[in-house]
Amino acid sequence: MDMKSLPAETRKRISLRGTGMYAAIAERLREMILEGELPPGTHIDEKALCEQFDISRTPLREALKTLVTEGHVTHRQHMGFQVAPINRDEIAAIFEVLHGLEETAGRLAATRIDDKQMKALLERHRTMEAYHREGKRTAYYRANQKVHQHIVDVAGNPVLSDLYSSLMSKIHRARGAANADVLRWAESLGEHSEILEALAKRDGACLARLLREHSEHTAAEVMKVLDATSGK
Incomplete structure (x- = not known):
């Protein structure tokens, strides 16, 4: 099947699928944060994102760690990931x-x-x-x-x-x-x-x-x- 014939959201899920695609997942999450789709202070629901992107938790975690190093996301033990607040x-x-x-x-x-x-x-x-x-x-x-x-x-x-x-x-x-x-x-x-x-x-x-x-x-x-x- 030609990828171009698929709906945009379906193409996006397919492009993000797989443990080797954490960079693409990080890019999508970065976009969601920068455009306000994930507002400052929002708790990141990993299960919901895995379902939305049709991926496992492993590449998602790798993507989130990347965003932590960039300052877009914070992580606290037992509390999970959160969109970083704005100064x-x-x-x-x-x-x-x-x-x-x-x-x-x-x-x-x-x-x-x-x-x-x-x-x-x-x-x-x-x-x-x-x-x-x-x-x-x-x-x-x-x-x-x-x-x-x-x-x-x-x-x-x-x-x-x-x-x-x-x-x-x-x-x-x-x-x-x-x-x-x-x-x-x-x-x-x-x-x-x-x-x-x-x-x-x-x-x-x-x-x-x-x-x-x-x-x-x-x-x-x-x-x-x-x-x-x-x-x-």
Whole structure:
């Protein structure tokens, strides 16, 4: 039977099956954690995951040990594995820096973006809109990240681009945990439309303001979710 003819979930189970495939299992679990499917602090139900992936416990344990070394998962004797908590204060501090980077990127991008870059950015935005219409939240979130990095990159400052990318990677898991809010999802898409409109007009002041406000709104939502899950 041709693998391509099988349903996506079936193909995923088959690809993860076998004790030699712990790396693939670790990759799938890493994705589930980073995208918020397994929220911070969640107890990892090994039996349920074995059934979901159609695998034995041995490769799952090997995959979980890998994630422990990466800091995504914690393990305590007699308590099992748990998704590692997120450092709230560190995330808040990173967002404070990101607000300024977004604002700076907006001022620079408005004056440095060319027509070809603008066309490519609009295509990314349309892809993001399509994911929103189709309810593909994870795909939308990834496209969202690419749009933001694209805007920063066209600002034409490699130091800014590298710093932004590095800091975004540090808050990826926290943003994924807050990605389930439907109202914020729709609101975010609307903000993106305004951002692209300002960029198309090469209005640096407006673009800088909109990017900073968008970053602040995202931060507020992320911190709200983190506070709720930590009991604050």
